Amino acid sequence: MTEPEADRVLARLAAAPVRRAVAAGAVILPGALLIFLALERIGRSVPAALLLAGLGVALVLLGRFVWQRSGGTLMLTREALIGPDGTPLCRIEDIAAVETGVLAFKPSGGFLLRLRQPMPFGWAPGLWWRVGRRLGVGGAVARHQAKAMAELITIILNERKG
Incomplete structure (x- = not known):
């Protein structure tokens, strides 16, 4: 049995694995560096360390979002x-x-x-x-x-x- 002409998939488009990893890494790496910097500065200025840690965590979560959402196929x-x-x-x-x-x-x-x-x-x-x-x-x-x-x-x- 053949599928109807209107429902037949003509083309698929997915993220290339290397590009996907680079895209997620480009967001996660700066986030990890901000977290590391926050841990280093915790003794000098707690508010600055909290700000850096918060931004770092936000970037890591955004990178995770990029990785998850780019895994699909159009x-x-x-x-x-x-x-x-x-x-x-x-x-x-x-x-x-x-x-x-x-x-x-x-x-x-x-x-x-x-x-x-x-x-x-x-x-x-x-x-x-x-x-x-x-x-x-x-x-x-x-x-x-x-x-x-x-x-x-x-x-x-x-x-x-x-």
């Missing part, structure tokens, strides 16, 4: 771009344009989808973000996979217009 079907948890990030019919140019405000190695109507804020570091009418895809993903997904979306949009 899937593209003919009907929607689907997030790691299975919820649609946007429907194909809601996409007004795909921007991949150098001057586009997009994630590193990714692309930007301009939507026809505003959608609620959402964010999975290294994979996607959504603010208003913009949905950025990319960050810690492989550039060639993101480019292929952007081209597929463009093809689907052109088929629907034509």
